Amino acid sequence: MGFREDGKGTEFTRRDVLKAGAAVAAFGAGLAGAGLGHVGTAVAQQQDMHFEPEKGAELRILRWKKFVQGDEDGWNANTQKFTEKTGVKVRIDAESWEDIRPKAAVAANVGSGPDIIFGWFDDPHQYPDKLVDLTDLATYLGNKYGGWYEAPKRYGMRDGKWIGLPVGAAGNCIVYRKSWLNEAGFETMPRDTDGFLKACQAMAKKGHPAGFALGNAVGDGNTWTHSILWAFGGRMVDDQNNVVINSPETVRALEYVAELYKTFAPGTLSWLDPNNNKAFLAGEIGVTANGISVYYSAKSSQDPAMQAMAKDIEHANMPVGPVGRPTELHLFTQAMVFRHSKYPNAAKEYLRFMMEKDQYEPWQQAAIGYITHPLAAYESNPIWTVDPKHTPYRDTVKNMLWNGYSGKLGPASAAAMADYVVVNMFAEAASGQQTPKEAAARAERRAARYYKV
Amino acid sequence: MGAFMFVDTKTQRRASARAAPGPRRFRLGESRGAMGLLFMLPAAAVLLLFLAYPLGLGVWLGMTDTRVGRAGQYIGIENYEMLWTDSVFWTSVFNTLLYTVVASIAKFALGLWLALLLNRHLPFKAFLRAIVLLPWIVPTALSAIAFWWIYDSQFSIISWSLTRLGLIEHNINFLGDPAWARASVIIANVWRGIPFVAITLLAGLQTIPPSLYEAATIDGATPWQRFRYVTFPMLTPIIAVVMTFSVLFTFTDFQLIYVLTRGGPLNATHLMATLSFQRAIPGGNLGEGAAIAVTMIPFLLSAILFSYFGLQRRRWQHGGND
Structure with a gap:
C-alpha cells in the first residue's frame, strides 16, 4: 500500500505500500498524538513503509549550506542512493542557513518553488496550510525509531497533525579548553549555572576569558540566552501565550548573565554567529557555546597547533539552572513538503528514505555528529561514543525546549525571536545599559506587540 | 511588395482617409499629442508595472496584517500606531537620519575635495581616477566583509596596529x-560612497570653461574666490543631482549594516531598511x-523635492540670489 496525494489531501489507495500489513492500523488510524512515538516500538521494528513516487517524479530541494563538509557529502551520497533506487531525480540547492527562511516564505506565499525545504525553528507554523500533512510518515518513523523527543514533536506538530518532519538540531554545547580550566582549579566543567559562573570567573582571572555572542546573532545569540533564561525559570510566555517575561525569574537570569559578562572577552555585544568560532580557534577565549564545528575545524586542520588544540577541547552540555533540569535551545531543522509540489509522494518517500537508519546514521557519522537526531533510537549511533568529545552533543535535542517556551509555536514566537527580544534583553542588562528589571520590562513591552492577539 | 514601398504618401493618406471609419479617428492619428502618448505607453507601462504597482502594493500591505504565508486583512493605520509606540522603530529612525546626514555631508566634502585634486594635472591621472572608483565598483557585500574584519573586536588590523x-x-x-x-x-x-560623488563632480568640473578661470584670475581673484564664485556656482546643478542620489543611496542602505552588525549592538545601527526586512x-x-x-517615503520624497526645486533655481545655480 502507499499514499497518493493530490495536493489537497492524502488519500489511501490500494497501492499503499506498507509491507507489514498487520501493523498498518497502528499508525493509519491516527496515532499521531504526542507521546505515541514510544508506542509499539517492538511492533514497529517489523514495519516498513513506502510511498510510491509519482510517475516521472523529480524533486527540487532547498537545503541549508553545510556547516561541516561531511554533512553535505553524507547527505548527497544518500540522495544519490535514493535516485539509484527509485529513479527519482533530485536537485539540491543549498543556501546559507539564514537565507532559507525568506526563501521558504516566498515559496509559501507565491505557491511555487522547491518541493521540499529544510527550514528552521517555527517555519512550518508560519504557513501550516501550505504544507503537506506528514502525519503518516512521522508516525511511522516515531514508531520505528524509539519515538520523537518532546521538543521535535512541538516543532513538527500543529493541531494534532505533523506539518514538518523534524530532521535534527545543530546542537550547542559548552566548548572549552580543558588545560585552561584545570589551570583555573577545576577538573571538569561544572554542570550547574553557579558552578559554571565560578569556573568562567576563575578562567578569566587566568587570562582566558569566556565569549558568548550578544550581538544580533541569529543562532549563537538566541540559543545560549534562551537556555539561560529558561534555566532560571524565566519564560517569554506561559502555556496560554500570555507574556510573562517580566518576572523575578527573568531578572535573576539577567543578573546572572551580568555577572557572567564580566568574564567575557571585549566586543561580545557585536558578535555575530562566526565571531566566537574565530576567537576560540585563535585562543582568544577559553569558553564559549557552539556546535561541534569548532572541534571539527581544529581536528581536521593540517596545522599541528590546531590539532593540539583539538586534543585540549572538551564539551559539556549547557549548565542546568535553579529549575533543576536541562533547558536548552538549539538550531532545529525540519523538512517541509509544500502543497504546490507535483510530487508529494516522491517527496515523502525521499524523506522516509533519508530518515531511515541505513541512511541517517551514516549521515550523522559523516558530519561527526553536527546534527543531533530527533528520534530516540539514534542515541545508539556509534558516532556519539567513538570519541567521548562527541557524547554531550548526543543529548542536545533530548534536553531541548522549543522557541517561545512554554507557549505555542506560531507567528508570534517566530517574530519575537527574529526581533532578538531575548538577546537584546540580555545584552542590555549585561552591558549595564539597563538594569535587569528595566531590561525585563522593556522585553515585556516588545514581546507584547507580537503576542497581542 | 516592393512596389508598394513607393506609394505616394499623399495618395496613401487619401486612401487611408477613405478607409478610416470616420474623420475623428483620422485626426487622432495625425495629432502630435496622441502620437506622443502612444510612444510614451511602453515607458509608462514599465513604470506602472515595476514602480507604481510595487509602491502601491507596499502602501496597501502597510495597512494590512499580512503575514508570511497568510493573506492579511485591512487594519487601517494600526501598524503605524504600533510603530509610534515602538522604541526600536524610533531608534532606527534616529539611526537612519544620523547615518544619512553625517555620511552624506562627509561624502560630499571629501568627494568634492577629491574631485578638485583629481582635476589638477597629476601624473598617472587616468590611472588614479580609475583607482578612486574602486570602492564603488567592489560589490558592497564584499567590502562590507572586509570592514567586518577591519572592525573585528579581536582581530581588527586597526587595533592591532595601534x-x-x-x-x-x-x-x-x-x-x-x-x-x-x-x-x-x-x-x-x-568610504564606499566617496567615489560616486568624486567622479561625478569631476565630470562637472571638466565642463567649466577655462576662460571663466582666466577672467577671474585677470580680475585678481584668489584661489578661494575662484572656487567660491566660479567653481561652486557652476557645479551646483550637478551637486544637486549627485547629492540627491547620494542621500537616497545612504538612506536606503541595507547590505553594509546587514553584514557588519545586523542592526546591533542593542539596535544601535538598525536602519529603517534593515528593521523593515527583519520584521517582514x-x-x-x-x-x-x-x-x-x-x-x-516622506523622507525620500523630501530629498527628491529638495533636489527638484534646487534644480529649478537657475539664478542661484549661476551665482545669483533667489
Whole structure:
C-alpha cells in the first residue's frame, strides 16, 4: 500500500505500500498524538513503509549550506542512493542557513518553488496550510525509531497533525579548553549555572576569558540566552501565550548573565554567529557555546597547533539552572513538503528514505555528529561514543525546549525571536545599559506587540 | 511588395482617409499629442508595472496584517500606531537620519575635495581616477566583509596596529559599543560612497570653461574666490543631482549594516531598511515591514523635492540670489 496525494489531501489507495500489513492500523488510524512515538516500538521494528513516487517524479530541494563538509557529502551520497533506487531525480540547492527562511516564505506565499525545504525553528507554523500533512510518515518513523523527543514533536506538530518532519538540531554545547580550566582549579566543567559562573570567573582571572555572542546573532545569540533564561525559570510566555517575561525569574537570569559578562572577552555585544568560532580557534577565549564545528575545524586542520588544540577541547552540555533540569535551545531543522509540489509522494518517500537508519546514521557519522537526531533510537549511533568529545552533543535535542517556551509555536514566537527580544534583553542588562528589571520590562513591552492577539 | 514601398504618401493618406471609419479617428492619428502618448505607453507601462504597482502594493500591505504565508486583512493605520509606540522603530529612525546626514555631508566634502585634486594635472591621472572608483565598483557585500574584519573586536588590523605602536592597550570595541558602532558603519559607508560623488563632480568640473578661470584670475581673484564664485556656482546643478542620489543611496542602505552588525549592538545601527526586512521576512510580519518601508517615503520624497526645486533655481545655480 502507499499514499497518493493530490495536493489537497492524502488519500489511501490500494497501492499503499506498507509491507507489514498487520501493523498498518497502528499508525493509519491516527496515532499521531504526542507521546505515541514510544508506542509499539517492538511492533514497529517489523514495519516498513513506502510511498510510491509519482510517475516521472523529480524533486527540487532547498537545503541549508553545510556547516561541516561531511554533512553535505553524507547527505548527497544518500540522495544519490535514493535516485539509484527509485529513479527519482533530485536537485539540491543549498543556501546559507539564514537565507532559507525568506526563501521558504516566498515559496509559501507565491505557491511555487522547491518541493521540499529544510527550514528552521517555527517555519512550518508560519504557513501550516501550505504544507503537506506528514502525519503518516512521522508516525511511522516515531514508531520505528524509539519515538520523537518532546521538543521535535512541538516543532513538527500543529493541531494534532505533523506539518514538518523534524530532521535534527545543530546542537550547542559548552566548548572549552580543558588545560585552561584545570589551570583555573577545576577538573571538569561544572554542570550547574553557579558552578559554571565560578569556573568562567576563575578562567578569566587566568587570562582566558569566556565569549558568548550578544550581538544580533541569529543562532549563537538566541540559543545560549534562551537556555539561560529558561534555566532560571524565566519564560517569554506561559502555556496560554500570555507574556510573562517580566518576572523575578527573568531578572535573576539577567543578573546572572551580568555577572557572567564580566568574564567575557571585549566586543561580545557585536558578535555575530562566526565571531566566537574565530576567537576560540585563535585562543582568544577559553569558553564559549557552539556546535561541534569548532572541534571539527581544529581536528581536521593540517596545522599541528590546531590539532593540539583539538586534543585540549572538551564539551559539556549547557549548565542546568535553579529549575533543576536541562533547558536548552538549539538550531532545529525540519523538512517541509509544500502543497504546490507535483510530487508529494516522491517527496515523502525521499524523506522516509533519508530518515531511515541505513541512511541517517551514516549521515550523522559523516558530519561527526553536527546534527543531533530527533528520534530516540539514534542515541545508539556509534558516532556519539567513538570519541567521548562527541557524547554531550548526543543529548542536545533530548534536553531541548522549543522557541517561545512554554507557549505555542506560531507567528508570534517566530517574530519575537527574529526581533532578538531575548538577546537584546540580555545584552542590555549585561552591558549595564539597563538594569535587569528595566531590561525585563522593556522585553515585556516588545514581546507584547507580537503576542497581542 | 516592393512596389508598394513607393506609394505616394499623399495618395496613401487619401486612401487611408477613405478607409478610416470616420474623420475623428483620422485626426487622432495625425495629432502630435496622441502620437506622443502612444510612444510614451511602453515607458509608462514599465513604470506602472515595476514602480507604481510595487509602491502601491507596499502602501496597501502597510495597512494590512499580512503575514508570511497568510493573506492579511485591512487594519487601517494600526501598524503605524504600533510603530509610534515602538522604541526600536524610533531608534532606527534616529539611526537612519544620523547615518544619512553625517555620511552624506562627509561624502560630499571629501568627494568634492577629491574631485578638485583629481582635476589638477597629476601624473598617472587616468590611472588614479580609475583607482578612486574602486570602492564603488567592489560589490558592497564584499567590502562590507572586509570592514567586518577591519572592525573585528579581536582581530581588527586597526587595533592591532595601534597596539603595536603602543598607542592603545586594549582593542577598540568598534562594533560592540553603540557610539563606536554608529561611527564605524558611517565611515564604511563614506568610504564606499566617496567615489560616486568624486567622479561625478569631476565630470562637472571638466565642463567649466577655462576662460571663466582666466577672467577671474585677470580680475585678481584668489584661489578661494575662484572656487567660491566660479567653481561652486557652476557645479551646483550637478551637486544637486549627485547629492540627491547620494542621500537616497545612504538612506536606503541595507547590505553594509546587514553584514557588519545586523542592526546591533542593542539596535544601535538598525536602519529603517534593515528593521523593515527583519520584521517582514525573518519575523514574518509583512504588513509591519511594509509599514516601516512606507515611513521612509516622506523622507525620500523630501530629498527628491529638495533636489527638484534646487534644480529649478537657475539664478542661484549661476551665482545669483533667489
